[in-house]
Amino acid sequence: xxxxxxxxxxxxxxxxxxxxxxxxxxxxxxxxxxxxxxxxxxxxxxxxxxxxxxxxxxxxxxxxxxxxxxxxxxxxxxxxxxxxxxxxxxxxxxxxxxxxxxxxxxxxxxxxxxxxxxxxxxxxxxxxxxxxxxxxxxxxxxxxxxxxxxxxxxxxxxxxxxxxxxxxxxxxxxxxxxxxxxxxxxxxxxxxxxxxxxxxxxxxxxxxxxxxxxxxxxxxxxxxxxxxxxxxxxxxxxxxxxxxxxxxxxxxxxxxxxxxxxxxxxxxxxxxxxxxxxxxxxx
Amino acid sequence: xxxxxxxxxxxxxxxxxxxxxxxxxxxxxxxxxxxxxxxxxxxxxxxxxxxxxxxxxxxxxxxxxxxxxxxxxxxxxxxxxxxxxxxxxxxxxxxxxxxxxxxxxxxxxxxxxxxxxxxxxxxxxxxxxxxxxxxxxxxxxxxxxxxxxxxxxxxxxxxxxxxxxxxxxxxxxxxxxxxxxxxxxxxxxxxxxxxxxxxxxxxxxxxxxxxxxxxxxxxxxxxxxxxxxxxxxxxxxxxxxxxxxxxxxxxxxxxxxxxxxxxxxxxxxxxxxxxxxxxxxxxxxxxxxxxxxxxxxxxxxxxxxxxxxxxxxxxxx
Numbered sequence: 001x002x003x004x005x006x007x008x009x010x011x012x013x014x015x016x017x018x019x020x021x022x023x024x025x026x027x028x029x030x031x032x033x034x035x036x037x038x039x040x041x042x043x044x045x046x047x048x049x050x051x052x053x054x055x056x057x058x059x060x061x062x063x064x065x066x067x068x069x070x071x072x073x074x075x076x077x078x079x080x081x082x083x084x085x086x087x088x089x090x091x092x093x094x095x096x097x098x099x100x101x102x103x104x105x106x107x108x109x110x111x112x113x114x115x116x117x118x119x120x121x122x123x124x125x126x127x128x129x130x131x132x133x134x135x136x137x138x139x140x141x142x143x144x145x146x147x148x149x150x151x152x153x154x155x156x157x158x159x160x161x162x163x164x165x166x167x168x169x170x171x172x173x174x175x176x177x178x179x180x181x182x183x184x185x186x187x188x189x190x191x192x193x194x195x196x197x198x199x200x201x202x203x204x205x206x207x208x209x210x211x212x213x214x215x216x217x218x219x220x221x222x223x224x225x226x227x228x229x230x231x232x233x234x235x236x237x238x239x240x241x242x243x244x245x246x247x248x249x250x251x252x253x254x255x256x257x258x259x260x261x262x263x264x265x266x267x268x269x270x271x272x273x274x275x276x277x278x279x280x281x282x283x
Numbered sequence: 284x285x286x287x288x289x290x291x292x293x294x295x296x297x298x299x300x301x302x303x304x305x306x307x308x309x310x311x312x313x314x315x316x317x318x319x320x321x322x323x324x325x326x327x328x329x330x331x332x333x334x335x336x337x338x339x340x341x342x343x344x345x346x347x348x349x350x351x352x353x354x355x356x357x358x359x360x361x362x363x364x365x366x367x368x369x370x371x372x373x374x375x376x377x378x379x380x381x382x383x384x385x386x387x388x389x390x391x392x393x394x395x396x397x398x399x400x401x402x403x404x405x406x407x408x409x410x411x412x413x414x415x416x417x418x419x420x421x422x423x424x425x426x427x428x429x430x431x432x433x434x435x436x437x438x439x440x441x442x443x444x445x446x447x448x449x450x451x452x453x454x455x456x457x458x459x460x461x462x463x464x465x466x467x468x469x470x471x472x473x474x475x476x477x478x479x480x481x482x483x484x485x486x487x488x489x490x491x492x493x494x495x496x497x498x499x500x501x502x503x504x505x506x507x508x509x510x511x512x513x514x515x516x517x518x519x520x521x522x523x524x525x526x527x528x529x530x531x532x533x534x535x536x537x538x539x540x541x542x543x544x545x546x547x548x549x550x551x552x553x554x555x556x557x558x559x560x561x562x563x564x565x566x567x568x569x570x571x572x573x574x575x576x577x578x579x580x581x582x583x584x585x586x587x588x589x590x591x592x593x594x595x596x597x598x599x600x
Contacts, residue, residue, distance in 0.1 A: 104298065104337075105329030132402070158402070160379055161395045165337065168391055173331040178391055178434065179352045179442045213381025214389060221390035221436035 003086045004280050005116050007185070009170070010123030012094035015192040017065050019123070019235040020073065020091055021052030023272050025255035027075065032271030034280075037076040037084060048073045048091045056236075056254035059246035067093035070109075085280060101166050106173050114174035119186040119279035122167075123233075126211045127196040129159035160214035167218065181224040188275045189219070194232035194261060195239070203265035205230040231275045232261030234268075289316045292343045300334040337396030339429025339449055342472075348393060348432065354444040355571045356430075357564075358473040360508065361483030362500050363452030366522030370483065370552065371431060371447060372401045373560025378433070382561060384445075385569035387437035394432040397449070401431075428454075428469060437572060445568055448473050459503040479516040479571035480508060481563065482547075484536060486521050489528035498532055502539040509543025516570035517547040520563050524551040 010016040024046075027036045036043075046053070048071040055062040070092045077085040090113070100106050106114070114120075157165075168178075176182055191197075191204050200207065208230050209216035219228055237257040240246055249257060259268035260275060288295045290313040293302035301308050307330065308314040334347050348354065361367045375398045378389045392398060430446040437443065450469050458470035482504060488497035508517070519540055521533075540547050550566060552559040 100329075103329050105332035107328075108330040111331040157395075157399050158379060161399050164391065165395045168393075169333050172333045177351065181440065209381060214379050217378070217381055217389040218391060221388045 003088075004118045005088055005113070006090075006276070006279065007113055007117040007120045008090050008092075008123070009097060009120060009166075010094055010192070011097050011125075012064070013128060014094055014123040014125045015233070015235055016094065016123055017049075017052050017062055017091060018056070019190070019192065019233065019272070020089055021049050021056055021062070022235045022254060022258045023089075023276075024049055024053070024073070024075070025056070025253070026258075026272045027077065029253070029255040030270070032273055033277040034077050034079055034085075034273040037078045043074055043076065046073065047071070053254075056240075056249055059240070059249040060244045061236075061240045061242050063242065065091065065093045067095040069093045070096070079277065079280070087276070087280075097166070100169060101162065104169060106170070111173050114170055117174075117185050119188065120170075121275070121279070122187060122189045123192045124163070124189060124208075124212070125192045125196075126207065127193060129212060130156065131159050131211065158214075160212050163212065163215045164218045167215075167222075171222075178222045181227075182222060183224050183227050186279050187219065187223055187228045188279050189228070189230040190233040190260075190275055191230065192233050192235065193239075195234040195237065197232075201265070203230075204232040204261055204263060207232070229263045229275070229278055231263060233272075233275070234259055235272065286314070286317050289313045294336075297336075298332065299336065300332045302334075306330055335393040337394065338400075339394050339397040340432055340446065341429055344393070345430065345446070348444050352442050352444060353574070354446065355479065355568060356446045356477045357448070357567055357571065358477035358480045359448050359450070359483065360455045360470075360473070360480060360504060361452055361520075361522075362456050362485060362488075362497075362504070365452055365483040365485040365488075366520070366552070367452065367481075367483050368401065368449070369554060370481070370520065370522065370560055370563060371449060373552075373554070373557055374447075374564040375402060377557065377561035383565070384433070384435060384561060385437070385565035385567075385572065387435035387443070387568065387572075389433065390436040390442065391434040392432050394430070397429065397431055401449075435568070441572075443568075443572065447564070448477070455504060456500060459500065459507045462507065474508065474511050477515065479518075479567050480512065481518050481520055481567050482508065483520045483522050485523060486528055487523040487526040489532050489536075490526045494528065494532060498535055501536055505536070505539045506543050512544055514546065514575060516567060517544050518563065518567045518570070519547055519549045521549065521551040522553075524553040524559075525555050 008016055027034060052062040073089045075087045075089055077087050079085065171178060189208060191208060197207065235258045237259055258272055259270050260272055261268055286296060290302055293313060295301045295308040295314060301311050303311055305311040335344060359367045359370065374384060378384065428450045431449050433445045435443050435445055454467050454470040457464040458467035484501045485497060488494065550563045552563050
């Protein structure tokens with residue numbers, strides 16, 4: 001049996017844990033393209049998901065995953081063609097990804113995981129990313145030498161540059177060169193909290209290119225077109241608060257909430273496992 | 284980490300990758316030969332690192348990138364404050380908005396920190412300025428002379444590493460006056476190694492009160508470059524073109540250009556139209572994208588015999 005491994009890349013508050021919790025609920029209660037294998041019963045260790053499952057059933061969000069957390073849930077899956085897969089779903093504090101950027105290196109454990117992974121899942125919450133498009137004219141004038149006034153953009157990187165540098169770091173330490181287009185690891189970009197962006201006719205890829213054009217260009221020129229896909233993801237379907245008591249979540253169950261927008265755009269699809277199925281289909 | 288590696292080209296002590304590729308520096312002979320220092324007990328430190336700092340690249344940093352494929356080194360020449368920085372900043376900001384350079388798409392950069400510094404318009408730190416490119420630029424926000432890197436993916440999926448020099452104008456001013464000036468080491472390095480050149484003429488100075496001196500500086504730079512440029516693509520950029528120099532002034536510079544670098548092209552840029560900045564950088568990258576063919580050898584005809592005729596005809600097929 002093939003045991004695909006995925007690497008989940010998402011910063012703090014990008015919605016990793018909520019996606020994991022909702023994904024498990026879907027696999028258990030509303031199987032779609034992927035489901036849990038019935039012969040295995042409930043996965044042996046659900047402690048990584050315990051808090052989020054509890055919180056969502058109560059109609060509120062789970063707390064922040066502690067920075068030092070690094071756990072894994074084993075999901076015994078079966079696809080539509082009855083092929084069995086064992087998926088190791090990692091969960092960790094999003095600050096660890098920021099530390100990779102700050103320290104310009106990864107720990108051995110991370111490196112091993114990156115090297116072995118068949119697919120990378122990149123979670124980006126577009127609404128929370130900081131870019132500096134408005135400063136453009138001012139920056140050009142200032143660089144021209146006429147005026148050397150202080151600009152508001154003194155610290156911090158543009159989110160475009162941050163994500164490109166982070167991907168470059170991860171590709172380098174995992175031994176992936178970028179001169180030839182990459183076919184492996186396949187890359188799924190999940191634009192999390194997609195409901196925050198409001199309705200639009202544009203595909204998720206177009207929305208990524210609008211908000212983070214440099215990152216979109218980088219992904220487009222480094223990965224082979226067939227090895228990358230961009231999805232919209234709203235794991236909860238709406239904004240919940242830490243103290244809210246959403247009745248739909250309590251009464252209908254969290255597994256009835258949340259959706260993804262496929263790469264080609266269109267209507268929301270309730271099957272949250274689709275992006276993973278896309279990553280796994282050729283493995 | 285107190286220990287310093289004995290290999291002068293290695294910066295493992297600054298937290299970067301061992302130059303010889305050891306994941307743990309203590310496995311490297313050059314590291315072990317260094318003075319032992321206090322044992323670093325921090326086991327949570329990253330073990331896999333990258334060999335670039337994100338700052339402008341130094342000369343030893345080039346060795347990490349040049350073997351991986353074709354590359355283009357563009358020398359950006361011009362006097363202090365002529366608009367070199369603006370040109371580079373404009374190109375980066377254009378990419379940041381999803382644009383292309385010379386028909387090629389952004390495919391990475393090992394100097395993103397330096398590009399970001401440019402975008403925040405940090406000036407060269409005068410105290411840190413040395414007359415040549417440093418061998419390696421450490422991490423930090425200070426702007427130092429160096430090479431800015433862009434990886435680009437162009438037509439037919441071709442990949443190029445493009446390096447643009449980001450250097451103080453004084454290097455080139457000194458070099459234009461005296462070729463072997465000690466302060467112009469970086470300018471000489473640029474002239475020897477660049478695949479293409481951009482010469483920036485400052486229209487604001489050329490139309491201002493110091494226009495006579497500006498004309499002379501620009502002409503001297505063109506003349507100096509003309510001695511060495513050969514067939515390498517060259518672009519004269521009339522920067523800050525919202526200021527218009529007098530016709531005679533432009534004519535004098537054009538005469539020097541035609542005389543010394545006859546194949547040079549020209550373009551005008553102004554910050555009022557940011558697309559002109561990226562057009563200039565795009566044009567020079569496009570000109571240098573394909574490696575020029577070598578001049579075909581002309582075999583002299585030494586004597587006319589039937590045998591030579593036979594050979595010659597088939598030699599050309």
